[in-house]
Amino acid sequence: MKQPNRLNLLVIDDNQLYAEQLVDVLQDNYYKKVNLGFLDDKEELLRLLRQSWDVLVMGKAYDLTLPQVVKIIQEHEIDLPVIGIIPEDGIDQKQLDAKEQLQLEIVTEEDKTDKSLPLYSFWGAVDALPKERIFEMALRVYQEHQQACFREDLLRLRQVLKDAEQRANILIKNSKSAVAYVEEGLHIYANEPYLEMFGFKSMEDLMGVPIIDLIASNNIKDFKTFLKDFEKGGRSNVEFQFESVRTDGSTFDATLQLAAATYEGNPCQQVIIQPDERGNSAELAKKLAEMERIDQLTGIFNRRGFEQAITGIREIVVQKGLVAGVLCVRIDDIGKINSNLGIQGVDAVVIYISNLLKQKIAELLGEDKVHKGFVSRFSDSQFMLLLPNMNQEQTVALGEQLVAQIAENMIDVGDRTIKTTVTVGGTMMNSTSPEVDVIINRVLQGVSLGIKESDTNGNTFYLYDPSAFASEDDSVLLETLRGAIEHNKFKLMYQPIYDVEKDTSNMFEVFLRLPLADGTVMTPDKFLNVANEHGLMDKIDRWVLINACKNLKQYRATVDPTARMLVHLSNASLTDETLSAFVGKLLQAIGGNDAGRLVVQFSEAMVHDYMSVAAKQTVQLQQLGCYVGLYSFGTMANSMEILDFVKPNIVRLDRSYIKDLENSDNVATISSVISQIHEHGSSSLMAFIQDPAAMSAAWTVGAKYLQGNYLQEPGEEMKIQTEQS
Structure with a gap:
């Protein structure tokens, strides 16, 4: 365990000087920093218990006794060790009830010099010391803090072990290899390939069957020796080659691999059996190739x-x-x-x-x-x-x-x-x-x-129909795109996003448009395929970032210094190792040191395809003060796993959620998803609010941000419309 260098100490006493002296001793001998909380009444205790404390030292208080304090801590289910301060004149035995009087009488010969400690222990304190033994008190505080840290580490390690076992069980269940768990030589679990290999119809048929029943009689003696050596700790050889027996009596050559494991928290052995089909490798290769083409569900x-x-x-x-x-x-x-x-x-x-x-x-x-x-x-x-x-x-x-x-x-x-x-x-x-x-x-x-x-x-x-998109497939569109990049002919649109908690609309989403010769504009979905095909997406992303940040800088300087920008980026930028350095320069150009003044967002499907790259890119951008967003969220079956892995700042729900909002079940679903997003540490954005019904429902689901044409349509300028405008 890493040695703690910071202590959050709570002292309940009527003498603040003692508490400060105790802090000095702790900082001189054990800690770099001690955060002291000092109080002497119940109301302050209830307020301070909302914070995190490592150790509580209890002396005399205005309206609190040690039993009351211990009871409050237990009611709040807090792991907080309590050390008592023994009064100079001892405990007033007249104020003790019958049980406490009896406890005080149960004292060994060694404890007769100090009758306070057994009673403090009876009340729930881990120790009790007089004030004059301040160095010993500091040592006990340090020891109890270490014990608390040990308990916390142990709890975390147990959870890690539990999670690892769960992941292993999922992998084994879906594995193509034949895997089983064996406890004291008996089967307690096996996956489907294992059951099929030996001819068992279900796990109920295999449960409790000795593994030795699957081994031909001429190999049983050697297997017992192999298993006995493994149970004694021998790990030099964990493979055993043998002749295996199916339920129908047929046999096949196989290799058994043995490993120590846990199943449902109990120690056991993991068994992997691989048939030896070297003589039929062509058929095996054909079967494997077939399995690789089949969806298991x-x-x-x-x-x-x-x-x-x-x-x-x-x-x-x-x-x-x-x-x-x-x-x-x-x-x-x-x-x-x-x-x-x-x-x-x-x-x-x-x-x-x-x-x-x-x-x-x-x-x-x-x-x-x-x-x-x-x-x-x-x-x-x-x-x-x-x-x-x-x-x-x-x-x-x-x-x-x-x-x-x-x-x-x-x-x-x-x-x-x-x-x-x-x-x-x-x-x-x-x-x-x-x-x-x-x-x-x-x-x-x-x-x-x-x-x-x-x-x-x-x-x-x-x-x-490709004929309907001929203009997007020829060289004219490609030339137009290249000219727009080189001569700044793209057009940006801005739509404000309303912050529900702050009651303000100081964040704008950027939309890209391509002006055409006939006066119309082309939306990205009409030209992105050509841009992708010819490797232009990274250049388009850079153009959008540069020009949007220029406008943001001007808007912050003249209208709102807290304004922020939300920009879509493609998978070309997601996988670009130079993106964070480029964004860092843009943040310097925008000015200010407020985190989140620039938010870059990627689609959930895109992040799903590049999970590791996306997680790394997110960390690098967030370290610079650039927030990362996730849009079209909720379209994948493992959306919450993506959220856990990538940890974005802002999450925008997929458009499929924003329909049939007259249905209370749909509204409840949105509320549940938003709640889960917030629990994962991300802010939620509910977009596509196009009508009063959607707006009415949006207020009830708990989203952090709201956006849509009903609030304000995208415009060519960053501007917040008012009733007058």
Whole structure:
């Protein structure tokens, strides 16, 4: 344990001089700094107990006795050791009750010189000393503080061990290796691959079965020797090669690996068994490759399997001049489902959607296509469908049918039933189709554009037609983008964000626009694909940061010196190792030393894909005084884990939360999510407030920040509108 160099000492006494003398002794001998709290009445004690104290020294007080103080500490459930100060004239025995009189009489020969200590111990003090033994008192304070630190460390270590065991159990449960826990030679747990390896139908069948029953008789003696050596502490050899026996009597060669472990807090041995299939390596490799393509929850292909399948289909389509459709089905409110029902609810919805899509593919293409990647789970909340020989009209009809069918059906989650919606994006493949990654990007854009154009933030179908975006695919758009960067032709819009706690709107979000020759402006979603494809996103991000910070500096100098700025950045900036140095220079240019005058934000999906990089980038930016934001929060099944790992300053809820606010359940869900965000140390931002109903609900959910066109629409200048303006 690290030696404590700071002490928070609380003294209850009528003599402050003694307390100060005690502090001097402690600082001279044990601590660099002692924070003294001094009081002599009950009201002050109740107030000071809201703070954190290490040791309490109790003497004489105006209206407090030691038993009362100990009782108050126990009622508040505080781990605070109490040391008593023995009065010079001893304890007035007339004021003691019968139990205390009896306790005072139970004194050994050694303690007869000082009858106060046993009674102080009876009252709940860890020790008691007279005032004149101040050096001994300082030593006892130091010893009790050390003991408290030891208890705190022990509690933390136990929690770390518990968390580690939980993580290990999760990994083992989802591991492809055969893993079991054994206690005193008997099975107490095994994962699914272990059960399948030996032919057990369930854990109930294996529970209590001796591990020796799985070992061929000719290897039992050697195994007992191996196990006995391990239990005695031998770790030079933790592997045992043997012939293993299945429940049906068949055998196979295997290697057993043994390790010490804990299960539900109790010591045991962890067993990993790997079959020796060196003679059948080709079949094993085939099985492993197959498993790598399968999603474990749904049993259909995962993203890797889909990419292999679409590559094969595209080659056939291009070579033979055929046509095929591709659909992406995205669950709209997976974040809300996770908030309401947890991972069980998420799994239930994912399995339901998977089964429905498998049924559709089986009806349209045949049962065999279900297991060949024609339906796959592309990500946590997205599925992909391959539709060979389907024309555009048939693809659109199927997409719209899926949207309508899923919106109407009820999904069972335990004793509850819920409804969800999906957004379906689609695109077509033909003889002139581009590479697979472009096709995938197009169908994903179909989902994004469907969400954007839908009044309900989803529950719609959108077919991505490349001909409608020709201007974004040619050299003209690329030239326009490069010219806008080089000649400052981009345009910035600003929308104020209302701080509920401070009743002010001193933070502005920045929106980027690209002016076109016909007088219209292009929003980022129309040109970001081209910018990404040609490596321009980092340059665009830098342009936005520089120009937004220039305007912020001017606004702080002329209007509001506390003004702040919120800026979107792309994944090119998230992974840019020079970003923090660049932001540091901008903060110096803005001036001031207030943290959070600049906030850069990244999408939750982006952070999910670059977790380690995002956490490191966040720490570096926060150390400079630049806050980090997370937007579109709640779209991933593991949103709270992302929050724990990255620790952003500001979190903006995904747009899917800000709908159907007339429904009290939806408002309760938002309140719950916001509460969890605050518990993780981040501030919440509820945006997209577009109407009075949303505004009315927004006041009730506890968000730190509010934003939306109902409050004020984005404008070309940083400006707070008033009723007069």
